[in-house]
Amino acid sequence: xxxxxxxxxxxxxxxxxxxxxxxxxxxxxxxxxxxxxxxxxxxxxxxxxxxxxxxxxxxxxxxxxxxxxxxxxxxxxxxxxxxxxxxxxxxxxxxxxxxxxxxxxxxxxxxxxxxxxxxxxxxxxxxxxxxxxxxxxxxxxxxxxxxxxxxxxxxxxxxxxxxxxxxxxxxxxxxxxxxxxxxxxxxxxxxxxxxxxxxxxxxxxxxxxxxxxxxxxxxxxxxxxxxxxxxxxxxxxxxxxxxxxxxxxxxxxxxxxxxxxxxxxxxxxxxxxxx
Amino acid sequence: xxxxxxxxxxxxxxxxxxxxxxxxxxxxxxxxxxxxxxxxxxxxxxxxxxxxxxxxxxxxxxxxxxxxxxxxxxxxxxxxxxxxxxxxxxxxxxxxxxxxxxxxxxxxxxxxxxxxxxxxxxxxxxxxxxxxxxxxxxxxxxxxxxxxxxxxxxxxxxxxxxxxxxxxxxxxxxxxxxxxxxxxxxxxxxxxxxxxxxxxxxxxxxxxxxxxxxxxxxxxxxxxxxxxxxxxxxxxxxxxxxxxxxxxxxxxxxxxxxxxxxxxxxxxxxxxxxxxxxxxxxxxxxxxxxxxxxxxxxxxxxxxxxxxxxxxxxxxxxxxxxxxxxxxxxxxxxxxxxxxxxxxxxxxxxxxxxxxxxxxxxxxxxxx
Ligand SMILES: Nc1ncnc2c1ncn2[C@@H]1O[C@H](COP(=O)(O)OP(=O)(O)OP(=O)(O)O)[C@@H](O)[C@H]1O
Ligand SMILES: [Mg+2]
Numbered sequence: 001x002x003x004x005x006x007x008x009x010x011x012x013x014x015x016x017x018x019x020x021x022x023x024x025x026x027x028x029x030x031x032x033x034x035x036x037x038x039x040x041x042x043x044x045x046x047x048x049x050x051x052x053x054x055x056x057x058x059x060x061x062x063x064x065x066x067x068x069x070x071x072x073x074x075x076x077x078x079x080x081x082x083x084x085x086x087x088x089x090x091x092x093x094x095x096x097x098x099x100x101x102x103x104x105x106x107x108x109x110x111x112x113x114x115x116x117x118x119x120x121x122x123x124x125x126x127x128x129x130x131x132x133x134x135x136x137x138x139x140x141x142x143x144x145x146x147x148x149x150x151x152x153x154x155x156x157x158x159x160x161x162x163x164x165x166x167x168x169x170x171x172x173x174x175x176x177x178x179x180x181x182x183x184x185x186x187x188x189x190x191x192x193x194x195x196x197x198x199x200x201x202x203x204x205x206x207x208x209x210x211x212x213x214x215x216x217x218x219x220x221x222x223x224x225x226x227x228x229x230x231x232x233x234x235x236x237x238x239x240x241x242x243x244x245x246x247x248x249x250x251x252x253x254x255x256x257x258x259x260x261x262x263x264x265x266x267x268x269x270x271x272x273x274x275x
Numbered sequence: 276x277x278x279x280x281x282x283x284x285x286x287x288x289x290x291x292x293x294x295x296x297x298x299x300x301x302x303x304x305x306x307x308x309x310x311x312x313x314x315x316x317x318x319x320x321x322x323x324x325x326x327x328x329x330x331x332x333x334x335x336x337x338x339x340x341x342x343x344x345x346x347x348x349x350x351x352x353x354x355x356x357x358x359x360x361x362x363x364x365x366x367x368x369x370x371x372x373x374x375x376x377x378x379x380x381x382x383x384x385x386x387x388x389x390x391x392x393x394x395x396x397x398x399x400x401x402x403x404x405x406x407x408x409x410x411x412x413x414x415x416x417x418x419x420x421x422x423x424x425x426x427x428x429x430x431x432x433x434x435x436x437x438x439x440x441x442x443x444x445x446x447x448x449x450x451x452x453x454x455x456x457x458x459x460x461x462x463x464x465x466x467x468x469x470x471x472x473x474x475x476x477x478x479x480x481x482x483x484x485x486x487x488x489x490x491x492x493x494x495x496x497x498x499x500x501x502x503x504x505x506x507x508x509x510x511x512x513x514x515x516x517x518x519x520x521x522x523x524x525x526x527x528x529x530x531x532x533x534x535x536x537x538x539x540x541x542x543x544x545x546x547x548x549x550x551x552x553x554x555x556x557x558x559x560x561x562x563x564x565x566x567x568x569x570x571x572x573x574x575x576x577x578x579x580x581x582x583x584x585x586x587x588x589x590x591x592x593x594x595x596x597x598x599x600x601x602x603x604x605x606x607x608x609x610x611x612x613x614x615x616x617x618x619x620x621x622x623x624x625x626x627x628x629x630x631x632x633x634x635x636x637x638x639x640x641x642x643x
Contacts, residue, residue: 164359164361166357166358166359166361167361167363169323169326169328169355169357169361170355170357170361170362170363170422171363172327172328172347172348172349173326173327173328173348173349173353173354173355173375174349174374174375174378174422174426175348175349175375175378175379176378180378184374184378185363185365188365189364189365
């Protein structure tokens with residue numbers, strides 16, 4: 001009994017430590033935007049003595065952030081959309097249609113997962129240039145989708161294969177073609193896994209720095225990750241402004257995560273209980 | 276109106292698994308056919324080939340005298356009920372039943388017109404808005420049936436539709452299926468490995484083993500005149516007693532069991548050169564009183580084991596070297612270790628060749 005309680009406490013402490021690692025910097029960031037520079041130096045983590053709203057106000061007043069956010073949002077939206085559409089369709093094919101050599105093609109997709117984007121910088125740049133996509137948002141979206149595809153196909157396929165095969169038989173007897181089955185049955189049943197993959201792709205896209213840096217040249221096209229570097233260049237030592245800026249830019253990703261979280265939890269435990 | 280015909284159907288799965296071998300069967304319009312056989316004998320495979328869910332490796336399947344080998348399931352005018360029901364989990368009961376109609380492009384009002392009576396007939400009307408996970412096993416089963424019925428297909432296929440239900444519900448659903456078939460009179464093929472279901476539902480039973488047809492016949496034929504030793508042993512519970520015997524002839528054919536002569540009063544297949552055979556006697560054809568029997572063979576034996584099953588008792592004893600099971604009404608008084616007389620009904624004997632396993636004897640009084 002005593003040992004059990006000890007283990008439980010051990011667990012709590014461990015979880016609190018982990019949560020602390022994530023939450024402390026995050027709160028420090030959010031609160032930092034409300035502090036004066038002097039206070040930030042003496043009291044980096046605590047609540048501000050004096051709440052200063054001007055730094056946040058300035059971030060919003062400087063119109064550039066809206067454009068940056070809009071670009072980030074467009075890139076993220078299309079990355080998520082394309083990854084979900086292409087990923088589910090490909091995974092559906094692999095889980096339901098056995099054609100000659102499908103194993104090789106499947107593994108070919110999965111190899112993409114082991115490939116860090118950073119290692120492919122040069123060939124990627126050349127390819128994007130050859131395709132004439134330099135300095136366009138699609139030049140960022142398409143490689144992001146390509147890199148995310150391996151992992152999403154893996155997740156989608158294992159999810160689809162858990163669906164009972166008699167479901168497909170029943171649907172065929174009812175008159176479903178592959179496409180109709182995909183549309184009427186597979187997709188509605190896949191919301192948990194769609195949300196899971198969607199969040200992963202969105203967060204990765206939202207925080208991507210390297211690829212936009214590589215592809216985009218004009219400021220009109222910059223997402224916030226590039227924008228913040230410029231901002232930092234302007235206000236190099238004014239950390240309170242930068243913290244306020246960071247807070248504003250990561251908010252959409254967090255909001256989306258909270259929204260999708262309920263489905264994700266369902267997705268990770270969904271197959272565990274026979275329903 | 277739909278007849279179904281299997282002509283020399285073969286199924287070979289990848290990896291050279293020969294699952295169905297030369298399957299031939301003609302099913303008449305409106306008939307209720309049951310495929311019965313042990314697990315893995317190819318019942319589902321045969322059914323799925325008819326449904327169009329599985330490729331046919333050889334032979335032809337005809338529905339209404341039209342070859343359907345290359346048709347999609349939807350073009351074959353069949354409906355199927357699956358063992359796991361395979362309801363769409365994200366759709367309500369109504370949507371589940373209506374799905375096929377929706378795919379067929381019917382209008383909302385047409386769909387409603389067709390779904391309502393089916394739901395009424397299956398007592399699903401109060402449940403139409405529920406999702407499958409909020410239904411009991413029996414209700415899910417009925418939704419699966421509703422989904423099949425709403426399309427008014429020519430042929431109904433059932434793959435072990437009751438095997439997920441508890442015993443009581445299974446009995447009532449069985450009756451329901453029987454009633455439904457009487458009402459709508461559609462050709463039905465029903466797969467099961469439960470012989471009670473087969474005996475009660477079928478117009479004709481098809482007994483399968485290892486992908487081959489062992490016998491096709493009415494429940495009575497199958498029970499009273501099994502074509503071979505496998506069918507004899509498979510049908511009937513408790514299983515038929517098998518006793519190795521030597522076949523001999525003086526005035527007539529007879530066999531010797533436990534030192535006594537048992538006359539074979541019916542027709543023995545004279546073409547058999549083999550004298551080694553297996554005698555088959557059902558447990559209910561060995562009696563412990565001579566009532567109602569004319570001229571039975573009397574054999575003394577010790578009751579080795581006795582079980583009271585309710586209305587009947589089941590006891591084991593010995594006949595020569597073989598153990599036998601006897602079933603008798605529980606009103607009879609016998610005790611374990613008691614020596615008693617067993618009366619064997621000579622008109623209810625079965626005899627199987629040891630070489631071929633085929634039946635080689637027809638008793639005079641065949642009950643058809
Ligand atoms: N896709 C497949 N690939 C290879 N072999 C298969 C496949 N499907 C079924 N089989 C084999 O074919 C045989 C018959 O299977 P089938 O499902 O028709 O049996 P069944 O008579 O319906 O048995 P049960 O009563 O257990 O449902 C089995 O031995 C099975 O292992
Ligand atoms: Mg089966």
